[in-house]
Amino acid sequence: MNDQPFFSALQKIYPKDRLLTQGVQLLAYESDALTSFQAKPTAVVIPETQEEAIETVRLCHQFGVPFVARGSGTSLSGGSLPIKDGIVIALNRLNHIKKLDPDQRIAVVEPGVVNLHISQAADRYNLYYAPDPSSQPVCTIGGNVAFNSGGAHCLKYGMTSNHILGLKVVLADGEVVEFGSESLEGVGVGPDLIGLFVGSEGLFGIALEITVRLLPKPELYRTVLAAYNDLETAGNAVAMVVASGLLPGAMEIMDRLAIKAAESGVDAGYPENAAALLIVELEGEAEQVETEFEEIMEVIKESGAYEVRVAKDAEQRLQIWKGRKGAFSSVGRLSPDYIVQDGVVPRSHLGKALAEIDRLSQEYGLDVANVFHAGDGNLHPLILFNGREPGALEHAEELAGKILKMCVDLGGSITGEHGVGMEKRRYMPAMFSEVDLETMKAIRRQIDPKEISNRGKMFPGGEAPALKMTGMHPLEAQGIISRE
Amino acid sequence: MSLQPTTLEELQEMITANRSLLPVGGGTKPALSAASNGATRLDMSRLSGLIEYEPGEYTFTAYAGTPVRDIVAALAEHGQYLPFDPPLVERGATLGGVVAANTAGSGRYRYGGVRDFIIGVRFVDGRSQLVRGGGKVVKNAAGFDLPKFMVGSAGRFGAFVDLSFKVFPEPRAYVTLKAVFPGLGPALGAISSLFTAPNEMDVLDLEPLADGRFSLIARLGGLSSALPGRIERLQSFLYAKTEAVSHEVIQAEADAALWQQVNAFAWAGDGLCLVKVPISPKRIPLLENVVHGLAPRRRYTAGGNIAWLAVSDIDSLDAVLNTVNLPGVVLFGPPGRPFIGPRPGVSLARRVKQALDPSGKFLEI
Amino acid sequence: MQHRIDINKYGPRGQTMAEAIQSCVHCGFCLAACPTYKVLGEEMDSPRGRIYLMKEVLEEKLSIEEAQPYLDRCLGCIGCVPTCPSGVRYDELIVSYRAFSEPQRRRSLTDSMARRMIAETLPYPSRFRKAVASGKVGKLFKGAMPEKMGAMLGLIPTDLPVDKPLPPFYPAKGKRRAKVALLSGCVQTVLDPDINWATLRVLSENGVEIVIPQAQGCCGSIMMHIGEEERAKKLARQNLQAFRPNEVDAIITNAAGCGSGMKEYGLLFKGLPEESEAEQFAHKVQDITVFLDKLGFKPPAALPEPLTVAYQDACHLLHAQGIRNPPRNLLASIPNLTLLEVGDGGLCCGSAGTYNIEQPEIAHQLGQRKVQHILNTGAQAVVSGNIGCLTQIQTHLTERGISLPLFHTVKLLDWAYRQTN
Structure with a gap:
């Protein structure tokens, strides 16, 4: 393909320092937080205005050049992996908080704004932005919108999609559309276009302006850390809390290996020798929380915990969360490579799912660390392996596939919050029928007829952007899934 | 004309054989459910019943034609509820109708509206295909979020078969x-x-x-x-x-x-049209100025984020909403034109319509 | 992160570099802590990006020259290290990488000249003093690299304070509680000899006896920082001979960069005969604030007037050595003094050793950001534990036409004692 006219057009938009084409520059954009996939783009552009971004998308459409919009590149599913022969639109400089209105509890932000920065800006009004992915200090809101990111505190107030009220987007063919509003009701009239766009993994276009709702900061947190001698008892404790009819803001479990990683990573000071830790956090109006706290302590006492700690102040609370939030990355200390999975099971099947993961871990001879959002059944098994050993990646992938298959069999999902991206597109057929997938593709083609926006993601059998992983997937080999 | 499928297969056949269809549940929101201009009612009330409800799971799946009343009762037995507080429950609103009309009551203030609790949908689209979106677990990021998209879709993209929701423990x-x-x-x-x-x-x-x-x-x-x-x-x-x-x-x-x-809209009185208008609190004074002659009864829910206007004349309200740039949806009123005022994003909705219902089996969006 | 580095090619540091790269999982948590990423917002200018580029160079897939501009822009502030959940030792990686790449890279004549001048002048107080006094510094830079002159000259005062040589020994006041050796440093002694004198007085006030080995010299940190490993070793060897770690409770430093550098002596001599001796030395090194805080600081009496003070964390205290609370504890113990926190306090001020000279534009942006955050506190004075930070802040305050008293932490403590004694 002759790229010259396309590049000449880009050069008219971007000065040299915002149109990166040198090999060394492109190399740095080769991966996101999932390094088993790498693909080098032909260029990286760094728009500083919405108009530049729109113009770029229009050029891409005109010349049929695929693009990936990228924020901080923290996707764990390869969602922001570049496309070979495509460009990266790096949105880091579209990072203005355009409006912050405490009277209406909303903020209007550009996609490159870092998630945590919204809460920091809203802090002086006693407000915050609720969804809190572990990568909150770095991940951008644009990426959160694309992948409907979750976090530990999504149990009560939902994921990203539940906090987006309005969007201005440039669709893949260059049309700019605005929908939603500053109302808490969002779209409110007609089909929920925000629901459709959020979590579409960048396949429709790029969000340029995002209206988010803010919440009043909880007056009081009560954070309880309970240590258990085995994982199953901790899992049952979750069921007991759920059954009690209380609604905690977060409920998290870490197993022995994850605790070990977190301890070595951030020195969280967790109880020693715990086989499982349960974090339960209540949040809200002080009087209500204190009353709930009394009830929940009763439940926890009954649940068989051998040690229970309650955070005495904000610092102790942060300490508890620090270990949890750094747990994924801390696993880098235990193993040079790992795969993070993100399956969901019905909450009542947590115990069964964990036992099965344990069994599979032994069968495959691979360590699996478990860190998960127990409150909503969202598992994060981290499968540890050493990629230097021949076949190790494939072996680990096979185990990952079995875990996802189990999640689907139990009535769950292959992904709770990381999205399908590159990594899990092969498993989509395990969850959706051919008609379901074909229908989603049909919607995509109406919005992006040339399939240029984040090409190759989400759907199985899509055009693969230069992959390191090759060969038939284990689930395919077993005839469980197929790519056609 | 009215059709009444009793099975999924019948529903698919009816969609194949007809056009200008309007799926209808309990008919509690006549402006959205009454057929006009040669449209054919697709009465969904026979596809009814709770399919799955596991109290420990805080989720349920029910056929679209299930009266919300039945669901509320089943949940209440276990101290659970629908936090978006669906209105018109006593009058016979169905689950599908609540989703298609996107109606949530005053209680939606705390935890959100219909969109915030729906987790899965199965529907038959204009190509007579059974399509599933979402799932049955409370957290799920796989595929496009069609369940949310369907909230407020007014039966323009397909007919719901069943719907899955998450629920919460009810305040004691x-x-x-x-x-x-x-x-x-x-x-x-x-x-x-x-x-x-x-x-x-x-x-x-x-x-x-x-x-x-x-x-x-x-x-x-x-x-x-x-x-x-x-x-x-x-x-x-x-x-x-x-x-x-x-x-x-x-x-x-x-x-x-x-x-x-309040849930039954008793305050709106009889004989007036009822219109929902999403608004932000700061724009209420503006709206009050232009509608207080038109709409003798009004109520604002969700901390001033939704206006409910009881008016006698939809055409005048349409004109007024266009001048203040606020969209509205008519619940009670003459059939045929539920959407009034501006239509932000409708071009995107039409693209989706083109994918799901290319030959116009359902009414125009 | 997987790599294919042949570690045998890179000597004793090969293992160190490979381990750091391997433990990186590319999660991106470091982006938030990186000053250059904050200013430039580009992946190549982030710790994660740099690690990736270093990996590619060490795997011989990328040339040293191609990667160099982005590695040169790293301040070495080490802000990324404490934020890294995977525990990547970026500090060890960048120092080792620079030691590996420096001898192999081709520099322009002016660049080499400037570096040589830095290497042969800064570590030697007498030469540095002469160079400044004779105006040679300015001239040299004017000729060698005019575009960078502004930055360099901004750092160098026109009149130097009078040299006050330190005694070999300084007695404890009252009952002796401890015995320490003091590193007198190089650049700092020329630019502000009072810091060392204040250190002696404050230690003495707290019952500490001090020896000041006369044969000591520059600790070599600056040379490590810029990849001049052989020069760094030469300087470090001189100190290994001059100090007797076994005879003192601690080797005290009052310069953040020296402290963190000397704590890395073990790494510097990795695989060499001096390794264990260097390790022993490194174990004894303590920042003055840590030492006093542990010893049990004797607070001065109440200040006559209330004073609000903004404490600016030096990167080489906070990030490189994890020293956050001790200086704050000491300052907060002074009655009538209110300690204020600087917004985004962990972000480097842009001084970073020779960074001001090498990357003046980024250094300037960082300096202005820092000064803005300091002004936002409304404090009456600024305190920091590193002369580089103080100079940088001073430069940027002056640029805005604002005058605000600046103190080295130990000078403020000394001043507080003298206010009330």
């Missing part, structure tokens, strides 16, 4: 506080103070009174032992930080009766 007790303000300004001022205050409310409604004053109605839900303290605190807050002139506390049966009436 409620108390309502009604405070009167001398005018709109002071009442909106109170809302904005409450927005950044730690007090948690399940409901925050604003109601214009006949004498030009406004009342603010807050409902608190939670553990019974904490409620007296919380309501007292809210009272002192209103007196200290706002211009409230009087207030009353409504409890127990009176509380339940009050909200049941």
